[in-house]
Amino acid sequence: MKRINLLGCPIDITSMDETVSVIKELLREGVFTQHxxxxxxxxxxxxxDKALKESVEGCDIINIDGMGVVLGARLCGYDVPERVAGVDLFHNLLNMSAIEEFPVFLLGATDDIVSKTVQKVKEQNPDLIIAGYHHGYFWDDEEAIVEKIKQSGAKLLFVAITSPKKENFINKWQDKLGVSFVMGVGGTFDVVAGKVKRAPLWMQRYGLEWLYRVIQEPRRMWKRYLVTNCKFAWLLFKEKLK
Known part of the structure; x- marks a missing residue:
């Protein structure tokens, strides 16, 4: 697994299969891994956002999710084989956990969404051990949730909370969670539960998932993507000038 630095952020250049393989071996060894x-x-x-930057840089594995970052890294001369999308890695890790008998804990979204997610993933992986799950609205008593996760006996924890809350939560409590692997999965539970549709495969391949999200939620998403995409393009331009 090769690590590069893109726009000041350390990033691991790896494939999906290699990522899953590395995580599996670390889990077998009992080594704590933050992804x-x-x-x-x-x-x-x-x-x-300094706190977000520190939370990301403190992770053991940092994968590229968006195709925009893949294309940006390639433009800067890095050989990136593929993106490791969070939702796809989530499913791959659940499949691996079912085979290896690693218990998992799902944290985030609403009560209804996380319950539907548990139901869906159990249908897809009947042998999967769900050690526990909880919604993502627990900020008045974080310690109680941390203790619940620790007592569950889970080896993998998936946190479906918006950024930067999930990164900062994981970074803050990582030593007390009692798990061997923790990963932030953003809106993955919404997709698995059927609340949000994922972009068609051809749009994923061409890096147009952001456009699909704008089409679904134009009022909420258009400004976010317009601003961040333009800033990213400008940062890449300055990087190329160097």
Whole structure:
């Protein structure tokens, strides 16, 4: 697994299969591993948000999620084989956990969404051990949730909370969670539960998932993507000039 530095952020250049393989071996060895994926928005926001930057840089594995980052890295001369999308890695790790009998804990979204997610993933992986799950609205008593996760006996924890809350939560409590692997998965539970549709495969391949999200939620998403995409393009331009 090769690590590069793109726009001031350390990033691991790896394939999906290699990522899953590395995580599996670390789990077998009982080595704590903190994982994160980065996209255009996160790379841009890290430059202004010190806590987010520290949380991301403190992770053991940093994968590229968005195609915009893949293309940007290639433009800067790095050989990036593929993106390791968070939602795809989530499914791959659940499949691996079912085979290896690693218990998992799902944290985030609403009660209804996380419950539907548990139901869906159990249908897809009948042998998967769900050690526990909880919604993502627990900020008045974080310690109680941390203790619940620790007592569950889970080896993997998936946190479906918006950025930068999930990164900062994981970074703050990592030593007390009692798990061997933790990963922020953003809106993955919404996709698995069927609340949000994922972009068609051809749009994923061409890096147009952001456009699909704008089409689904134009009022909420258009400004976010316009601002971050433009900032990212400008940062890449300055990087190329160097």
């Amino acid at each position: 994160v994926v980065v996209n255009v928005a996160k790379l841009v926001n890290m430059r202004a």
